[in-house]
Amino acid sequence: MNQHYRETRVRVRYAETDQMGVVYHANYLVWMEIGRTEYGKSDGFFYRELEKEGIVITVVEASVRYAQAARYDDEVLIRTRVAEASSRMITFAYELLAGERKLATGTTKHLFCALSEDKRELRPSRLPEKYRGYFGIS
Amino acid sequence: MNQHYRETRVRVRYAETDQMGVVYHANYLVWMEIGRTEYGKSDGFFYRELEKEGIVITVVEASVRYAQAARYDDEVLIRTRVAEASSRMITFAYELLAGERKLATGTTKHLFCALSEDKRELRPSRLPEKYRGYFGIS
Amino acid sequence: MNQHYRETRVRVRYAETDQMGVVYHANYLVWMEIGRTEYGKSDGFFYRELEKEGIVITVVEASVRYAQAARYDDEVLIRTRVAEASSRMITFAYELLAGERKLATGTTKHLFCALSEDKRELRPSRLPEKYRGYFGIS
Amino acid sequence: MNQHYRETRVRVRYAETDQMGVVYHANYLVWMEIGRTEYGKSDGFFYRELEKEGIVITVVEASVRYAQAARYDDEVLIRTRVAEASSRMITFAYELLAGERKLATGTTKHLFCALSEDKRELRPSRLPEKYRGYFGIS
Numbered sequence: 029m030n031q032h033y034r035e036t037r038v039r040v041r042y043a044e045t046d047q048m049g050v051v052y053h054a055n056y057l058v059w060m061e062i063g064r065t066e067y068g069k070s071d072g073f074f075y076r077e078l079e080k081e082g083i084v085i086t087v088v089e090a091s092v093r094y095a096q097a098a099r100y101d102d103e104v105l106i107r108t109r110v111a112e113a114s115s116r117m118i119t120f121a122y123e124l125l126a127g128e129r130k131l132a133t134g135t136t137k138h139l140f141c142a143l144s145e146d147k148r149e150l151r152p153s154r155l156p157e158k159y160r161g162y163f164g165i166s
Numbered sequence: 167m168n169q170h171y172r173e174t175r176v177r178v179r180y181a182e183t184d185q186m187g188v189v190y191h192a193n194y195l196v197w198m199e200i201g202r203t204e205y206g207k208s209d210g211f212f213y214r215e216l217e218k219e220g221i222v223i224t225v226v227e228a229s230v231r232y233a234q235a236a237r238y239d240d241e242v243l244i245r246t247r248v249a250e251a252s253s254r255m256i257t258f259a260y261e262l263l264a265g266e267r268k269l270a271t272g273t274t275k276h277l278f279c280a281l282s283e284d285k286r287e288l289r290p291s292r293l294p295e296k297y298r299g300y301f302g303i304s
Numbered sequence: 305m306n307q308h309y310r311e312t313r314v315r316v317r318y319a320e321t322d323q324m325g326v327v328y329h330a331n332y333l334v335w336m337e338i339g340r341t342e343y344g345k346s347d348g349f350f351y352r353e354l355e356k357e358g359i360v361i362t363v364v365e366a367s368v369r370y371a372q373a374a375r376y377d378d379e380v381l382i383r384t385r386v387a388e389a390s391s392r393m394i395t396f397a398y399e400l401l402a403g404e405r406k407l408a409t410g411t412t413k414h415l416f417c418a419l420s421e422d423k424r425e426l427r428p429s430r431l432p433e434k435y436r437g438y439f440g441i442s
Numbered sequence: 443m444n445q446h447y448r449e450t451r452v453r454v455r456y457a458e459t460d461q462m463g464v465v466y467h468a469n470y471l472v473w474m475e476i477g478r479t480e481y482g483k484s485d486g487f488f489y490r491e492l493e494k495e496g497i498v499i500t501v502v503e504a505s506v507r508y509a510q511a512a513r514y515d516d517e518v519l520i521r522t523r524v525a526e527a528s529s530r531m532i533t534f535a536y537e538l539l540a541g542e543r544k545l546a547t548g549t550t551k552h553l554f555c556a557l558s559e560d561k562r563e564l565r566p567s568r569l570p571e572k573y574r575g576y577f578g579i580s
Binding site for chain 3: 177179180181196199200203212213214237238239
């Protein structure tokens with residue numbers, strides 16, 4: 029399995045802080061999603077293209093361990109790797125850092141699903157073969 | 167034109183605060199949207215039904231005047247009225263209060279649009295006649 | 305330990321949906337937070353009062369298992385219980401439902417911390433005795 | 443008055459879309475705030491430094507005119523200028539574009555306020571002289 033982390037960065041937005049003076053915890057899931065969105069791009073994989081084919085990647089599990097708080101205007105490094113993957117599911121692992129400070133680690137587990145025409149129904153599917161290489165899926 | 171305000175309430179969420187210790191200003195637009203969503207319900211109008219027919223209400227203008235800050239756990243009263251409406255567009259006006267304190271006033275202007283099958287294209291349309299009565303549109 | 309679920313409800317906001325046509329997954333953490341905020345209220349515990357004393361409840365772990373998708377305008381039932389608690393930490397467990405449909409289950413683990421005057425520093429602390437009863441902490 | 447636009451860019455996040463398949467309108471206010479946050483940085487002004495001195499910039503008015511929809515993964519160019527400014531208030535004007543497409547224009551009006559120790563009270567104040575040059579305030 030691919031143990032290689034790929035990296036992207038976000039700048040903490042004022043909107044992401046809360047009255048405790050730090051980033052609201054739910055935003056870490058948003059950053060993790062940015063990490064997996066960017067994951068395949070360096071190889072030319074764009075999630076928006078996959079969605080146009082009617083395949084979506086749904087989240088079935090998410091977990092975060094919070095270490096240190098992120099603050100307004102911090103630059104956050106999002107490190108993303110594929111922890112486990114098959115043609116039916118994929119699990120990403122993440123590390124979030126601000127400079128030397130570790131902010132959090134997390135994982136998200138996903139199913140590949142086919143979206144019905146009216147976008148109302150989803151059923152488990154498989155990642156089309158042409159995309160599997162991006163995630164080290166044989 | 168309908169000068170009658172209809173009212174709904176929201177409780178301020180921790181997620182809606184920012185490090186200034188008050189509600190982040192963009193959330194007022196979210197509350198205003200809840201106000202117009204609830205506006206027609208007492209008469210049996212549900213926006214989700216309209217969308218199922220492929221008609222969406224797009225926002226073309228929004229403005230807010232902020233008076234006093236809303237704080238975590240405040241109960242916010244959202245007062246919504248139709249300021250102007252035709253078969254092609256509608257403008258809502260809002261008052262936001264927390265108890266005796268006026269938080270803000272605002273307006274949003276909307277166009278009725280038809281959504282294409284693939285949900286990728288929008289074109290100006292008219293509100294179907296059966297819905298016009300909900301907004302005082304003759 | 306307290307196995308009793310307490311319940312609160314939220315209406316799905318348009319702002320909470322994403323282009324997949326369902327609620328964006330990170331919002332489930334926001335709903336879970338509403339659940340724990342409301343948890344103690346029926347007994348007269350208000351988190352805002354605790355914060356005024358300089359004690360905050362920080363999130364150190366969060367996990368969600370997603371079952372079925374929540375949709376715009378659904379009424380979501382948030383069921384919250386204390387899974388584990390001491391004077392230093394507390395773990396909440398959650399069930400989210402929309403009518404008969406189970407949307408998700410989740411847990412969040414928290415530390416009680418003292419906030420410095422300038423709101424810049426946090427250090428592990430204990431929940432003041434007068435509040436412990438609200439969470440079944442002896 | 444400074445008519446010069448300064449530019450910054452954001453990538454549209456999945457979390458920012460809604461079930462209409464486009465960016466939820468309230469997020470434009472978040473982008474506009476990123477624009478003004480970045481405005482002074484090229485000159486070495488950091489809003490976080492101002493807040494540490496107990497001076498905050500509160501929003502008193504915001505308005506947006508929406509032209510074309512932004513979509514997931516679009517790169518949005520945020521163009522920000524100072525439309526009007528004094529030692530007591532400042533108004534920013536914004537243009538948002540995605541490639542050749544104009545997404546929106548907007549303005550926000552702000553007051554400089556002093557934040558009390560406990561971060562509970564705000565009173566109108568003046569921007570400290572040393573910061574005025576960043577915004578063309580004489």
